[in-house]
Amino acid sequence: METILQGLLDMAGINAAVLFDGAGHLLAHRGRSVYDRALCEQVGGPLARAIDSLQLQHEDWESATAQFADGTLLLRRLDTTSAGPCVLALVADSTLNPAFATVAIRVSSNKLKRALDGGASSSATGIPGQASALGSLPAYPAAASPGPGGSQVGSQAEGSRPILANSGLSWSRTGGGGVTAADQAAASYLTTCARELARHVGPMSKIFVEEAVRRVCPDLPFSLAASRALADELAARIEDEPDRQAFLLALKKPGGK
Amino acid sequence: MTDLETVAGIAGVDAAVLGDLEGTFLGAMRTSDGETIAAEMGFVGSTLLEVGELLGLGALCTFSLAGRANACLLVVRPQSLITALIAPPQSLGPVERAVDTAFQEWT
Numbered sequence: 001m002e003t004i005l006q007g008l009l010d011m012a013g014i015n016a017a018v019l020f021d022g023a024g025h026l027l028a029h030r031g032r033s034v035y036d037r038a039l040c041e042q043v044g045g046p047l048a049r050a051i052d053s054l055q056l057q058h059e060d061w062e063s064a065t066a067q068f069a070d071g072t073l074l075l076r077r078l079d080t081t082s083a084g085p086c087v088l089a090l091v092a093d094s095t096l097n098p099a100f101a102t103v104a105i106r107v108s109s110n111k112l113k114r115a116l117d118g119g120a121s122s123s124a125t126g127i128p129g130q131a132s133a134l135g136s137l138p139a140y141p142a143a144a145s146p147g148p149g150g151s152q153v154g155s156q157a158e159g160s161r162p163i164l165a166n167s168g169l170s171w172s173r174t175g176g177g178g179v180t181a182a183d184q185a186a187a188s189y190l191t192t193c194a195r196e197l198a199r200h201v202g203p204m205s206k207i208f209v210e211e212a213v214r215r216v217c218p219d220l221p222f223s224l225a226a227s228r229a230l231a232d233e234l235a236a237r238i239e240d241e242p243d244r245q246a247f248l249l250a251l252k253k254p255g256g257k
Numbered sequence: 258m259t260d261l262e263t264v265a266g267i268a269g270v271d272a273a274v275l276g277d278l279e280g281t282f283l284g285a286m287r288t289s290d291g292e293t294i295a296a297e298m299g300f301v302g303s304t305l306l307e308v309g310e311l312l313g314l315g316a317l318c319t320f321s322l323a324g325r326a327n328a329c330l331l332v333v334r335p336q337s338l339i340t341a342l343i344a345p346p347q348s349l350g351p352v353e354r355a356v357d358t359a360f361q362e363w364t
Contacts, residue, residue, distance in 0.1 A: 060324040069315030191313030
């Protein structure tokens with residue numbers, strides 16, 4: 001199943017491919033840079049609530065698309081016999097080719113359905129009741145291939161993901177050992193910072209963000225009041241001046257404040 | 258012409274509902290179920306905003322959904338949400354493009 005998600009992740013413009021069960025529990029996941037398992041697990045709850053609500057009026061929904069200012073969330077419903085209704089979620093950016101994506105999602109959905117229904121013996125399947133066991137599986141096998149373009153971010157991310165996944169670097173309002181954000185807007189800003197920084201420095205971006213937050217907000221949860229100071233700290237990590245300016249500009253966009 | 262009338266007037270749109278992210282019902286055309294739809298789509302819109310913030314995707318602009326029998330398009334405006342109920346679902350693409358054109362004219 002991880003291989004099927006990797007196939008989607010290899011498409012240009014896809015930054016994360018996640019499979020949730022009907023309750024929003026993460027069954028499988030592949031993601032670039034900041035879209036690590038912890039972040040995707042966090043999304044499962046609100047996503048399941050939204051889908052539950054949608055199903056009141058649109059019980060037969062098959063696919064959905066949420067268009068945001070800085071990207072797109074594509075959802076596809078997978079009705080499986082053994083795992084019940086599941087949802088394939090893809091996080092994409094503006095470089096996604098929607099026509100190619102539609103075909104790829106259909107193909108991958110069929111493969112995932114087969115894996116969920118008949119793949120009880122396959123290695124990394126999301127079998128109901130075994131979601132916790134999935135957590136102990138190596139999420140990123142070393143054999144995973146980088147993106148088709150062999151992008152720096154994508155290929156570097158493959159090697160360092162286990163470090164990111166195990167380092168407790170989720171910036172939530174509840175803390176949890178990593179950086180703590182004062183509110184949702186602050187957490188969103190940190191995610192944007194890490195995502196934009198990853199374009200220039202690779203998957204170490206999240207660690208750089210954490211270190212920078214500790215410097216600009218020692219002993220305090222990060223708030224948007226410190227966003228300028230944080231942006232300057234992070235920009236200093238980028239050697240190339242045009243890249244540095246592009247990074248700062250990206251953070252000033254609506255999604256990046 | 259109001260935003261609601263504009264959306265309701267697009268070919269393929271069966272009905273349209275005006276509400277906000279709080280689920281408040283503000284108006285409807287060609288449906289008697291506007292209050293329920295406004296509440297549902299208000300909740301969906303606000304929950305998706307939360308998802309977008311978590312993923313660092315910024316503000317929600319539109320949300321579309323397609324099923325076997327019909328489709329639905331949610332358009333987020335500065336102070337309101339407009340829901341378009343679409344049938345058949347194959348009309349979703351043309352309706353999205355028409356709304357997009359109208360949206361550009363609004364801004």
